[in-house]
Ligand code: GDP
């Protein structure tokens with residue numbers, strides 16, 4: 001009929017059926033901004049944007065999608081791949097394929113969390129993998145460092161090989177290896193010294209330890225809070241050592257995880273674990289897709305905005321848009337309304353249905369369940385705030401956070417995370433109110 005024909009003409013006229021240079025340019029600028037805001041190093045951002053462009057241009061837009069939605073799909077898929085989703089589940093596993101003991105060498109700057117991670121790994125290997133683990137410290141520069149490793153090792157009930165500040169790192173490593181063989185340890189974890197900056201001597205020393213014991217795993221430990229600075233450290237360690245994997249620590253902090261992208265860009269090695277607390281049980285298997293979403297931040301927001309705009313509660317969406325446009329502040333009440341809307345639309349899986357098939361495949365059912373749970377918890381947190389706190393979340397200081405956490409039955413960290421997410425959303429809303437993205441999306445829809 002006439003309407004569909006007209007629609008078709010409009011489509012071809014606007015190049016709607018495909019992602020093109022012109023209908024992606026503005027979106028890509030937004031993606032670039034989101035990455036820079038997540039503190040991803042510029043070279044990594046450039047490479048990523050070029051890759052997305054290459055993949056996106058000419059991609060057919062499924063009829064139920066707008067180019068905007070299709071591009072978000074490409075971005076999420078590519079970022080997930082870059083984070084390691086394509087490497088498969090095996091990539092995140094530690095390898096033990098070495099005549100026992102399997103040796104794990106830790107490398108990284110001072111203060112990034114190497115010693116803590118040795119304790120976490122020892123606990124994980126002992127409890128989950130039923131391995132007999134020995135740890136040793138080759139950090140001979142700070143006497144306290146050896147005692148610290150002894151203490152964390154004792155806490156997790158693994159064995160500790162004593163060393164002294166007078167010993168040479170290579171000798172320490174060899175002596176520990178000898179001991180481990182004699183006492184039938186299956187894994188030997190070697191902790192090393194870090195410096196505050198990249199240091200030639202340190203690199204030589206750790207390379208010598210590597211040469212002497214030939215570890216099966218050489219893990220580069222990097223602090224997520226380093227942001228784009230992670231790129232230089234990663235380059236130095238990657239040049240000096242044949243790394244086999246990365247541990248990204250302090251992901252419980254405020255960082256958006258830009259370091260992850262930079263480190264993957266430089267090393268190409270899988271990120272195997274994430275450190276998520278100071279405690280020795282604060283180690284998780286790294287989840288590439290989750291990290292991609294965290295870095296991008298805007299992915300799910302775009303989907304929400306699009307959906308909100310399209311059908312469901314158009315009136316509420318219009319009110320929200322009007323509020324944002326008139327300079328009104330997007331507050332926690334609006335945030336909750338958005339989450340509620342999302343639920344109405346069939347939750348996360350409902351949204352997922354609208355994304356390209358490749359992306360649907362990439363997201364497993366388990367992840368969706370988790371995401372839904374997350375949303376429920378977020379609503380729980382917002383519910384235990386007072387109306388004033390919802391209107392002015394910036395008022396929420398430590399004591400209030402504790403009260404809210406207790407009310408919602410979650411950890412304070414989760415409240416922090418939620419407030420961060422909200423802040424990101426608020427920033428995004430501010431940008432949208434300028435008319436940029438929202439206007440563009442509307443025009444693309446035709
Ligand atoms: P190293 O110098 O590389 O051996 O670093 P340490 O293991 O001594 O850790 C330095 C600081 O970072 C300590 O205060 C640790 O408790 C803290 N830390 C290590 N990993 C994490 C983590 O995943 N999350 C948080 N919040 N703190 C961490």
Ligand code: MG
Nearest residue numbers: 114115139145
């Ligand atoms: Mg240490």
